[in-house]
Amino acid sequence: MSPATRSGRSPGARASSAGTVDWRSVAPAPVVLVVGPEDYLAARAMDAVRSQVRGVSPDLELTRLDAGSYAGGELLLAASPSLFGERKLVEVHGLESMTEEFLRDALAYVAAPDEDVVLVLRHAGGTRGKKLLDAVKASPAPIVDCQPLKKDADKAAFVAAEFRGSGRRIEREAIEALVAAVGSSLAELAAACSQLQLDAASTVDAATVEKYYGGRVEATAFKVADAALAGDAARALSAFRHALDTGVDPVPMVAAVAAKLRTLARVAGAQGSANQIARELGMQPWLVEQAQRDIRGWTPQSLAEAIRAVAEADAQVKGLARDPAYAVEHALGVVSAAAQAR
Amino acid sequence: MSVWADLRGQAHVVEQLRRAAAGEGLTHAWLFTGPPGSGRSTAAKAFAAALNCEVDDVLARGCGVCEGCREVLGETHPDVVFVRTEKVTITIDEAREMVAKAGDRPQAGRWRIIVVEDADRMAERTTNVLLKAIEEPTPRTVWMLCAPSPADVLVTIRSRCRPVGLRLPPVEDVAALLVERDGADPHLALEAARAAQSHIGIARRLVQDAAARERRSETVRLPLSLKTVSQAVALAEQLTRIATDEATSSNEERGAAERARLLATLGIREGDKLPPSLRAQVRQLEEDQKRRAKRSVTDSLDRTLTDLLSFYRDVLVIQLGNGVELVNSGLAAEVAEFAAGSTPEKTLARMDAINLTRQRITTTNVAPLLAVEAMAVGLI
Ligand SMILES: [Zn+2]
Numbered sequence: 001m002s003p004a005t006r007s008g009r010s011p012g013a014r015a016s017s018a019g020t021v022d023w024r025s026v027a028p029a030p031v032v033l034v035v036g037p038e039d040y041l042a043a044r045a046m047d048a049v050r051s052q053v054r055g056v057s058p059d060l061e062l063t064r065l066d067a068g069s070y071a072g073g074e075l076l077l078a079a080s081p082s083l084f085g086e087r088k089l090v091e092v093h094g095l096e097s098m099t100e101e102f103l104r105d106a107l108a109y110v111a112a113p114d115e116d117v118v119l120v121l122r123h124a125g126g127t128r129g130k131k132l133l134d135a136v137k138a139s140p141a142p143i144v145d146c147q148p149l150k151k152d153a154d155k156a157a158f159v160a161a162e163f164r165g166s167g168r169r170i171e172r173e174a175i176e177a178l179v180a181a182v183g184s185s186l187a188e189l190a191a192a193c194s195q196l197q198l199d200a201a202s203t204v205d206a207a208t209v210e211k212y213y214g215g216r217v218e219a220t221a222f223k224v225a226d227a228a229l230a231g232d233a234a235r236a237l238s239a240f241r242h243a244l245d246t247g248v249d250p251v252p253m254v255a256a257v258a259a260k261l262r263t264l265a266r267v268a269g270a271q272g273s274a275n276q277i278a279r280e281l282g283m284q285p286w287l288v289e290q291a292q293r294d295i296r297g298w299t300p301q302s303l304a305e306a307i308r309a310v311a312e313a314d315a316q317v318k319g320l321a322r323d324p325a326y327a328v329e330h331a332l333g334v335v336s337a338a339a340q341a342r
Numbered sequence: 343m344s345v346w347a348d349l350r351g352q353a354h355v356v357e358q359l360r361r362a363a364a365g366e367g368l369t370h371a372w373l374f375t376g377p378p379g380s381g382r383s384t385a386a387k388a389f390a391a392a393l394n395c396e397v398d399d400v401l402a403r404g405c406g407v408c409e410g411c412r413e414v415l416g417e418t419h420p421d422v423v424f425v426r427t428e429k430v431t432i433t434i435d436e437a438r439e440m441v442a443k444a445g446d447r448p449q450a451g452r453w454r455i456i457v458v459e460d461a462d463r464m465a466e467r468t469t470n471v472l473l474k475a476i477e478e479p480t481p482r483t484v485w486m487l488c489a490p491s492p493a494d495v496l497v498t499i500r501s502r503c504r505p506v507g508l509r510l511p512p513v514e515d516v517a518a519l520l521v522e523r524d525g526a527d528p529h530l531a532l533e534a535a536r537a538a539q540s541h542i543g544i545a546r547r548l549v550q551d552a553a554a555r556e557r558r559s560e561t562v563r564l565p566l567s568l569k570t571v572s573q574a575v576a577l578a579e580q581l582t583r584i585a586t587d588e589a590t591s592s593n594e595e596r597g598a599a600e601r602a603r604l605l606a607t608l609g610i611r612e613g614d615k616l617p618p619s620l621r622a623q624v625r626q627l628e629e630d631q632k633r634r635a636k637r638s639v640t641d642s643l644d645r646t647l648t649d650l651l652s653f654y655r656d657v658l659v660i661q662l663g664n665g666v667e668l669v670n671s672g673l674a675a676e677v678a679e680f681a682a683g684s685t686p687e688k689t690l691a692r693m694d695a696i697n698l699t700r701q702r703i704t705t706t707n708v709a710p711l712l713a714v715e716a717m718a719v720g721l722i
Contacts, residue, residue: 269576315708
């Protein structure tokens with residue numbers, strides 16, 4: 001983590017914005033802009049700024065404002081120097097639905113911010129208040145861009161970083177299992193990380209993850225997909241039936257198989273070393289290696305057939321079928337056979 | 343300009359509606375049908391304007407300049423309600439609301455008019471709510487339902503409506519309209535009209551937005567480099583991305599236009615202070631815009647697949663050698679080479695793969711990327 005610069009503006013250092021900074025390394029500055037739709041990362045970034053300011057100034061005066069119901073004047077009031085010289089932190093939420101009054105006050109403020117105040121602006125996305133965003137971007141203020149982590153590789157990197165910070169170790173198979181089990185929500189993924197850090201005695205391995213999160217829908221889907229792509233129809237079908245019996249929705253299972261087939265198809269067509277391919281496709285190298293091993297049993301025709309069967313099953317479970325379970329079982333059968341076409 | 347000017351290549355429909363507006367053959371329920379882009383809702387709107395036109399001469403109704411006409415065209419007329427849904431279906435509550443509105447007496451105009459733009463997006467139960475209102479209409483009420491084809495509306499409703507059948511106007515008429523109305527360059531207008539296969543809205547967008555033209559041209563070239571399953575999966579990703587970009591860009595444009603229109607209706611200029619009493623209305627509009635974003639990605643993906651389909655349609659035209667004009671005339675050489683490398687049967691199978699996926703994404707909540715992947719491997 002970079003050292004906290006108390007009031008960001010070193011004379012003549014930068015003509016325009018400090019640019020985009022990572023949420024893990026954001027430091028307090030007169031104005032900090034937190035943009036992007038991933039609320040969880042935004043909350044973490046704002047926490048980080050708050051705790052750093054608090055670390056330096058324990059008697060900090062904190063004001064929270066909502067830009068969506070802002071009526072006028074509150075910003076200046078909150079940011080005006082305190083009589084007793086306490087450091088001031090102003091956090092403004094909801095800039096994506098800011099009122100005209102907020103836009104006006106904030107534009108005036110960011111043009112000449114008070115060096116003893118930290119103003120954190122949270123804008124979740126959209127075009128409202130673009131003028132203000134542009135003004136901040138043209139200023140030396142740091143900007144934290146909180147985009148959702150879409151790729152499994154990014155989620156795995158997130159888990160790794162969470163563990164790095166804690167000093168506890170996690171095996172890479174465990175990371176993969178954890179991302180598969182609770183990766184659909186970043187907040188849940190982070191919660192799972194801290195839970196495991198607290199509870200696990202030593203290095204976290206895949207078995208620990210299985211024990212904690214194995215019953216989750218995503219984990220079940222992962223098991224079903226894994227078996228089908230390994231060509232093990234019996235194991236895939238029994239995992240699927242077991243999941244259905246426990247009331248698990250078939251939709252995520254179809255999605256998991258589709259995702260694995262997608263990876264297989266992408267890796268099959270890529271040239272170069274596993275590391276090069278991983279970089280190019282935004283995947284973890286070991287996943288590329290696994291896909292390269294898996295692809296040996298397939299032919300182009302069998303891969304195409306498997307993709308078609310899974311798409312058919314998706315259409316069936318989404319409402320066309322009388323018996324959605326049968327549709328998925330059929331697809332699992334096709335996929336398992338296709339995995340051993342060669 | 344009269345309200346009928348936008349209905350190019352639909353002389354028979356204009357004649358029918360003009361007479362009705364003059365009192366000859368007017369009835370309480372109308373069903374406007376025609377393929378997407380044929381101007382169903384434009385025709386209904388023009389007819390609604392003509393019915394509430396303030397000109398005394400019945401034969402000149404639909405003048406396009408009186409307050410009545412302008413308010414209907416601008417969708418601000420107090421007696422004319424437009425019902426359109428961005429959702430997959432019109433809900434039963436929305437239908438009840440329509441029926442309630444239909445019962446009110448007209449305040450400013452001659453007729454109270456309900457235009458239902460997506461009459462095909464109604465479940466049977468919902469349609470039955472309308473049925474009674476259409477069967478026993480209040481004397482000053484006119485219903486106008488729009489749907490792609492008569493078969494999309496329950497027979498009980500259909501049988502009570504007078505049909506108005508629109509067809510896709512010839513490419514030349516669409517191009518001429520774009521030149522006259524929007525001042526488009528004639529060459530560009532013709533190319534856009536052809537690429538849009540006479541869908542006026544799409545053609546207009548292609549004329550006005552270079553990025554949209556670029557996306558379309560990217561789409562129709564995709565089949566040229568498709569050889570392997572890996573390429574098919576990459577192609578599927580590209581198609582879904584193109585469709586998402588297209589939806590985002592047209593949503594932003596439309597969103598800004600709607601906001602400007604709402605502010606104008608509320609009597610506020612852009613940049614003015616928004617009084618607290620009106621904030622809720624603006625907020626509501628923004629919420630609605632967000633909600634329809636998902637639906638419009640599906641629509642846009644369907645449109646993108648239609649563009650893709652036009653490539654294979656051109657291939658088939660060349661393979662069958664029937665001398666019909668190509669939709670993608672700029673790609674003639676590539677299409678000819680592609681056609682030589684396959685057979686009509688293979689082309690038809692590919693078109694079937696595209697149509698199957700279009701059907702899935704528009705009627706079922708399937709995962710779009712997976713559905714397009716399955717299609718793409720069928721195009722190899
Ligand atoms: Zn008029």
